[in-house]
Amino acid sequence: MSTRSDRRVAVNDFVIKFANVNGSGSASANRLFVRSIIRMGVPVASRNIFPSNIQGLPTWYEVRVSEAGYAGRRGGVDLMVAMNPQTWDQDLADIDHGGYLFYDSTRPVAPSKFREDINVIGVPLTAICNQHYSDPRQRQLFKNIIYVGVLAELLGIDMAVVEGLIAEQFKGKDKLIPPNIEALHMGRDYAQSELQGATGLRIRHADAVGDKIFLEGNNAAGLGAVYGGATVCAWYPITPSTSLAEAFTRHCQRLRVDKETGKNRFAIVQAEDELSSIGMVIGASWNGARAFTATSGPGISLMQEFIGLAYFAEIPAVLFDVQRGGPSTGMPTRTQQSDVLSAAYASHGDTKHVLLFPEDPRESFEFGALAFDLAERIQTPVFVMLDLDIGMNEWLCKPLTWDDSKTYDRGKVLTAEDLQAGREFGRYLDVDGDGIPYRTFPGTHPNRGAFFTRGTSKNRFAKYSEEGADYVENMQRLLRKFETAKGIVPAPVRKDAAQPTRVGAIYYGSTTPAMHEALEKLASQGIHIDTIRVRAFPFSDEIIDFVLDHDQIFLVEQNRDAQLRTLLINEGALDPARIVPILHYDGTPITARFIIEAIVRQWRALSGAASRDAAE
């Protein structure tokens, strides 16, 4: 349909998108495809785009192959694997000029349904399947493997690598290996005989993966909770956080069962709702266990009252918030960074909470463990702010590490010996001047250290008090405590441009890979920007100084209202005019293309203004 000159030609740098039907078994085939590329030493960034549905609705899997290691979404599609007739028109429209359409040609498609400027690769997948398999379920499952075989052959993927992965996947269920390999070969053979040279896209062995690992943020965060010493998990199912609690369960079953007795060194309760989950977390933390919940924006909304209690009564709690599109039910299966304000100021009354912003699954593991130390040290709720993009997609990232010499920071807890030795105990008494008081656990000492925990105002010795002076003193101490937190939470990561510049950019969380790619490309266009990646709230002085050090700041984030910008301006008493928001919030992960376009537009406006200023 198109001439050869219109063929996109690329090696180890292109985007493939699989358009599938939810529940058709395509996920494992697509994953096999991606892992084969990684095994060939070529980095891949893959993203699931899926509906809130169990079976039948469209789902996509977008794979960016990038030897340069760009892990953000690129945007655009070079090869569309169009396996879903429902979304044909949309899928066709997504293909870049000169790109490729791969489709099941068993049933004829009207010529008007194609595009002139793309290359079409038709494979009669259904016909091949129907010939070989009689069972409808087998037809469906093997169809997926057959298209992997075709694609692997077309793109030059090492077939031995694919076969090796199949063998690993079905280890222990060995009789499944030969039929899968047979299906793979069916695809390969068809491509060899019918589709020689059909694409200009190639995968070539490279050495750009190294020791990197491929994992989801929810899996990593769940593992982080195991390493962080969490023993109690109370949760309520909600997309996109469910797989975090499930990962914790899985890791515990493998790593935390007492070998001698077969009993569990953990307790996991699927609660009746989010109110109950956070209540259990607070009860367990009050009683000295490390406890957490995993939820998303709607859950945070439901937990507000309890979060205020934990703040005011100073009870540690760890909340993993895997953010999705809000408000209300919003876009349950799409990504956003739109819970920043509702988490930072959760609850009625004056409150502020510690937030951590991991950039990828590796940091989700690290912060997932660290959050428990912070919660117990500061005696307050700590939110680990993942999002769907990090949480539910596998990212290629540096391997996880753990320092065996590390011990848990259990914070300020008086033991029976401390109490017996006559140490004065006032639950809300600021002994050390850092705003953090000492606590005791129930059952510690027969007649010392007991106190009454309450959500009402109280004096330093935890006695009920509605005296204004007691209340104000307590609220001021809570501010001092939050000041202390600044020095304990993960520091921001600052990176200055190669050339001196008066422009800076702030970003956080899952925006990171797209931001890094954008900065690299902007620098090559002569646009140099200093950057700082925010990793926690409260904001350290370094972040405020960064803003003050620059004439203009771009704050790149994934929500409509520039929530982190609002938080920064409010907490740092900063001039809003200095900070220009760059906002992406359609539910898809932000791309470097989007950031570059927005910054270039702003840059031109700024330099235009600068040259006008100079002219005057």
Place this chain on the structure above:
Amino acid sequence: MTYVVKPKFHHPALPKNSLGFTHRDYEGSVSTLCAGCGHDSISSAIIQACFELDLPPHRIAKMSGIGCSSKTPTYFLGQSHGFNSVHGRMPSVATGASLANRDLIYLGVSGDGDSASIGLGQFAHCLRRGVNMVYIVENNGVYGLTKGQFSATADMGSTSKKGASNNDSPIDMVSMALLLGATYVGRSFSGDKDQLVPLIAGAIRHRGAAFIDVLSPCVTFNNHAGSTKSFDYVREHNEAVNMLDVMIPRETITAQYEPGTLEEVEQHDGSVLRLRKLAADYDPTNRLGAMSYLQERAALGEVVTGLLYIDPGSGDLHDRLKTIDAPLNGLREAELCPGSKAIDAINASLR
């Protein structure tokens, strides 16, 4: 309420239990509830039960929600940690606390507003999970702190102090507890200490979710003619099915009853509940029988009290979760953190 400061002076002749504690060692600060409040009698029954069971006060954790009843944990067991949480959410906080340390005794105190209205969901799920705790509802059918609104346990047709009639069906907490799987279910009356103290003691010794509905008249807002939660009404309609003695293994059994009227039930921890049967046909180990008996008697306008149901072979949430015998809050790095070797293996599996 009283403004008298409680003296710390102990009379030297006060009787002591086996731990050397007197009754006073189980008390809390002075109640700020209305004089004559039924809730204060329940606090006093809790103190008595803990004294009689020789419990070290610091091994008990007092959990409550919000409301008059939820304030009471300040008024007993001053050496115990207490947690006055948020309205209707005591059960989840108690569940979490119990998960963290299975060795303590959890005493949840709630009210009919706290547990039958805003907290009905948590009440239900806590019982069905079998959290090992004593769950007491101090039931007066009315919101006291907000000045006399009906609660969800108020009977249909009963009237408020101002004369308004309640048009909604009442929630019977005891029937619900039976349905939801509580393994120890009792009902009593704040004015009947002889019945209430052993009922609480038996619940403390019970392993699993023990629920006690205690009718506790509100002297200020719900003690008038037309109320079905007043002292007079409850006394007139109280139909006790049994009287209870709790005997712990180390004690010799001294109580003597007429033969043929006794039933003994041994609990998980070896304690024996000796029931003096008042209703000859009532079998407290028969859950279905208990349910229908309650409904039949309620239709006749009777308030059935006593130990209504007990499952002697009960288990708790920890059994179901197969947690280790030691409290989870005592585990250290070595038992919790899989370390760098396990990380290396995990990394290898993700390539």
